[in-house]
Amino acid sequence: MLAIVAALGALLGAAVLPCAPAQAQTTAALPFPPPVQERASVLNARLGLHPDKTRLVLELTDSVSFTVSVHGSPYRVVVDLPDVSWPGGNTVMAGKGVVARYRFEGRDGGASRLVVETDGPARVVESYLIPPRDGFKPRFVLDIARTTPAQFAASPPVAVTTGTASVSREAARPPARKDPIVPVAAALPPPVPPRAAPVPEKPMILVDPGHGGVDPGAVGVGGVYEKDITLAMARELKRQLEGSGRYRVRLTRDKDVFIRLRDRVAIAREVNADLFLSLHADSIGSANMRGLSIYTLSDRASDREAEMLAAKENRADALAGMDLSSENDLVASILIDLAQRDTMNHSKRFANMALEHLGREVKLIPNKPHRQAGFAVLTAPDMPSALVEMGYLSSPQDVSLLSKSAHREKLGRGMVRTIDAYFKWLTGAQKS
Ligand SMILES: [Zn+2]
The missing domain is CATH 3.40.630.40 (Zn-dependent exopeptidases)
Structure with a gap:
């Protein structure tokens, strides 16, 4: 099943983006180049319950660019970031709402990844960056909602949104919707088997x-x-x-x-x-x-x-x-x-x-x-x-x-x- 998804993704990618590596194309599609900056850190992460979605918010020292993709087997949302430090982020963190658990990984080549495992098929409602303002640091917001297995299967294998803090939330939305389907799945390593899962936290x-x-x-x-x-x-x-x-x-x-x-x-x-x-x-x-x-x-x-x-x-x-x-x-x-x-x-x-x-x-x-x-x-x-x-x-x-x-x-x-x-x-x- 994974192979089919990856192959389908590659086919779609080839149709939309001939002869271009997926990741390079994704970066080139950004409306503005990411600003040159010091290595950003995650200061805080929190999950919020909403009636129609679960919201994950990362508070960062600096604005970063990000790429969001959705995957199955196991169901998860993956956020790829540049090289970001997150003291203590390597432990598996307890989930809430749609989110079963999440973890952060440093990756080769100066990149980082946030893996958000969901408790079933899920979709990304919205993802955006709120620029720093009024004493608040930049915040990355990811809204995830449940979907049915049928809807999950019917939707494109990988949906990608990208953004940087140099784009306002409003400005970032339309290009995010028009983004071509990019075969990020092909670049992903095999899913990590679930580790000892922390029980969901009480409110x-x-x-x-x-x-x-x-x-x-x-x-x-x-x-x-x-x-x-x-x-x-x-x-x-x-x-x-x-x-x-x-x-x-x-x-x-x-x-x-x-x-x-x-x-x-x-x-x-x-x-x-x-x-x-x-x-x-x-x-x-x-x-x-x-x-x-x-x-x-x-x-x-x-x-x-x-x-x-x-x-x-x-x-x-x-x-x-x-x-x-x-x-x-x-x-x-x-x-x-x-x-x-x-x-x-x-x-x-x-x-x-x-x-x-x-x-x-x-x-x-x-x-x-x-x-x-x-x-x-x-x-x-x-x-x-x-x-x-x-x-x-x-x-x-x-x-x-x-x-x-x-x-x-x-x-x-x-x-x-x-x-x-x-x-x-x-x-x-x-x-x-
Ligand atoms: Zn009072």
Whole structure:
């Protein structure tokens, strides 16, 4: 079967590209020559679950050119790169979603290869490079989706896309679709037999207790601090999530310390969180207003109150003498990122599920319990994020509730149900 695929690939290649070696032609087809550069390194790799695909993101020190191809026996997606270093990349890394496992190989002749084994026939939805911008390094994005054996067999044996960082995502798309079929399969060595396969990882939930240290957050009725309420709830949620056996959990802080908003986002990216949940409790002028509300990121605030709340929460860093304008820049710039759009839709979906499940356990605010605004702490570009205002510290009743462990247990239960429903949606939708 492999021989037939390779031979067919060679035939097609010969028809399209007479007398040209496949790889040379691929490189020549690039719209721009790759820039001369130092050897690039992979800084970080993460897999993200999406309802219709699994996304692999490589964060790189420098932009690189790449070639993506799809293969069978075993089913895998291969990304060929120039000579790239990846400290620790030679071990087989655990998969998630469509991806069974993946590994990185240095190759002869100053080249590197990323082999992404899938759990069945798969197709590449899209692959592109996001140029470095606004403090983010270049990112290579590979979206893979399941396909049927029949569709896999019917599609060309090898589909190739190429790109470099000197081409914007939009500019890279049309040539990628028009690329001729190139017999990369003929150049591939026999597939490596599967090694000891690591079990797929449990989703990582990052729980972020708002404020801390010099920043007490809101000061409530009776002098209660928001930073203490959020930490107590974060610990309870961690206890319940870990108790379920279905998740890995990290807290951005487990003691009374100050952490900058951008560092909370950095921690989320460092641990490759699948979900980021920031816990808060607001305070306003009225003692009567009470209930829970949930917020997601948007470049346009849903209403004036949400906008003011975001401004208030974004001021956290100013309390420790940080320059606030940089947080506002962060919010403004990240929203241009196309990869963010997808993440924002997931965040909204999560928020809607949260209202459904939390609404059964605790009181929600009466008017529009899900709102959107530019929260600096929700700007991780590739993970769904939400901010929960668990209640109002200006309400004696909410303060009394949030100070009780029985109430935190109920709230935690609703959050675990929400998280269960969310990941069920993600993984369930992926399998269909
Ligand atoms: Zn807060």
